[in-house]
Amino acid sequence: QVQLVESGGGLVQAGGSLRLSCAASGRTVSGYTIGWFRQAPGKEREFIARIGWSAGTTYLADSVKGRFTISREYAKNTVYLRMNSLKPEDTAVYYCAAGRVVVTNTDYDYWGQGTQVTVSS
Numbered sequence: 001q002v003q004l005v006e007s008g009g010g011l012v013q014a015g016g017s018l019r020l021s022c023a024a025s026g027r028t029v030s031g032y033t034i035g036w037f038r039q040a041p042g043k044e045r046e047f048i049a050r051i052g053w054s055a056g057t058t059y060l061a062d063s064v065k066g067r068f069t070i071s072r073e074y075a076k077n078t079v080y081l082r083m084n085s086l087k088p089e090d091t092a093v094y095y096c097a098a099g100r101v102v103v104t105n106t107d108y109d110y111w112g113q114g115t116q117v118t119v120s121s
Contacts (some may be wrong), residue, residue, distance in 0.1 A: 002026045002098050002110040009094060009115030012086055020081040020115060022096030030051050033102040034079040036070065038092035038117075047105045048094070051079060064090075086119045093117075 006018040022034060035050040049060045049070040058070050069082045079096060094115050097108035 001100075002029060002032070002113070004096050004098060004110055004112035006094060006096050006112045007113040009117045009121070011118045014088055014119055014121050016084060016086050016119070017084045018117060020063075020094055020096075020117070022079040022081070022112060024077045024079070024098065029077065029098055032098045032100055033098045033108075034072065035095060035099070035102070035105070035108055036038065036079075036081045037097060038066075038094045039051075039114075040089075040092040045091075045095075046070065049081060050102065053079075056104070088119045088121045091117060091119050 001087050002024055003026045005023045012018055030053055034053060034056050036048040037045050038048055039045040047061055048064055051058045051070045051072055060068060072079045094117050096112045098110045099104045099108040
């Protein structure tokens with residue numbers, strides 16, 4: 001079992017920045033892919049970014065490319081989502097997820113509880 005806990009959400013003005021954290025515990029996430037998703041009220045869950053824990057290979061959705069970055073810190077077993085130039089449309093609950101074999105965005109086995117990000121205009 002892998003437990004994931006997100007933190008770092010909050011209220012920020014448009015143009016501001018936040019850094020979300022996803023702390024993993026339980027079994028090792030070595031070899032896992034860690035992804036970030038978000039879900040706004042009344043909308044479907046949206047893939048944001050992913051990182052391969054071992055190789056560090058990253059991929060970001062077009063909607064956030066150039067504004068968001070994803071990284072990991074081995075010593076803290078934590079994945080970060082740095083969000084810059086935030087827009088009101090970035091308002092959502094942000095979730096991290098872990099998957100052993102990720103081919104599509106539905107291939108994640110473990111999910112965190114989410115953290116709210118609200119961007120005011």
